[in-house]
Amino acid sequence: MPIRTGPVVVPAAVIKRLPMYYRYLQVLVDEGLERISSRELSQLMGITSSQLRQDLSYFGEFGQQGYGYKVTELYQAICEILGLEKQYKTVLVGVGNLGRALINYQGFSRRGLNLKGIFDNNPAIIGENINGFTVRSVEELRPYLQKEGIQIGVITTPASAAQEIADILIAGGVTGIWNFAPQHISTLEDVIVENTHIGDGLLSLFFKMKHQERLELK
């Protein structure tokens, strides 16, 4: 199934829905489902079927009129669109509670994240073993990045340390940063920063509880 690789710009809203497609299709693959109509799949995900078809049209021709989608084929295509056929060498910096939660998360390697090293600046935990990884000193970070050819850095430090760590990661050749610190990170143009603001979900919840009557989908 060919992936269109032309210069068509993909709207940010479409990019945001791709992880949802991946999650739902992964469950359907695991359940052994062979095919699904665009109506069924869109209902499952709480979007319209025209939205689903339009989103997928950015990436190629999927599904057949009257037949629907082959689940495994669509899942594999989404994986390819997302770049999950690669394995990215990754470090995590900041081994607090959130860092530990991520280090222990089972789903990362399935998604192509190859965690190589974990770092902190707290002498009390340097040397500690977490899920098979030994906590290293941040002082070792810079040389480690180049020696191991690290591509992605995950920042789970306090806000005050995030930019300094990002600077080290970028100087060491990292091209993708997954930032959990509540701090805007400035980078070079060719470094991608993805910010995950966990607390945003709480604000959305509050809003929806207050304005139930004004929501598109109840």
Added chain:
Amino acid sequence: MPIRTGPVVVPAAVIKRLPMYYRYLQVLVDEGLERISSRELSQLMGITSSQLRQDLSYFGEFGQQGYGYKVTELYQAICEILGLEKQYKTVLVGVGNLGRALINYQGFSRRGLNLKGIFDNNPAIIGENINGFTVRSVEELRPYLQKEGIQIGVITTPASAAQEIADILIAGGVTGIWNFAPQHISTLEDVIVENTHIGDGLLSLFFKMKHQERLELK
């Protein structure tokens, strides 16, 4: 500043941006900035100024031609739109690494989340003290909810336990659920569920690293 409370439906995409407005304005308030133009504010947030004005138009009249926005006034309006003038009594269920990260997070009470109790089913940690909260047994959850008048439940259990916990929360009168378990939760119609899938950020990062040339904003 009046908040329009009519039946105008707010698009999901606008709701998703509200937490970002809150975050940026909070920083500007903390920095003591008095006013900001819609151009400056939109540039800071990486959206167009027409987008900003259109988003805010769902909630009332903000800013003045040639003057811009009064920062504190806009921040307070966003807080009111988000429902942050209330305090929501909350429990958290599932005291693993992610649960601990949330319990230790300083930003919750500022955002109106009043954490009252934390629960787990692991005898090894029941009774443990975390950031001033004692871990209670899940068996105490149902009566606790009604006695304390709990409004929000945060689920940080494994996927396999999430629906069972949600059922207890709903039976106990909770009207909002913030779900971190990678599991779809079925609820009654008047219960709001906000899902936070932390791993989605990783997939977005992979996509952007692979398709740099197809992004709207570099």
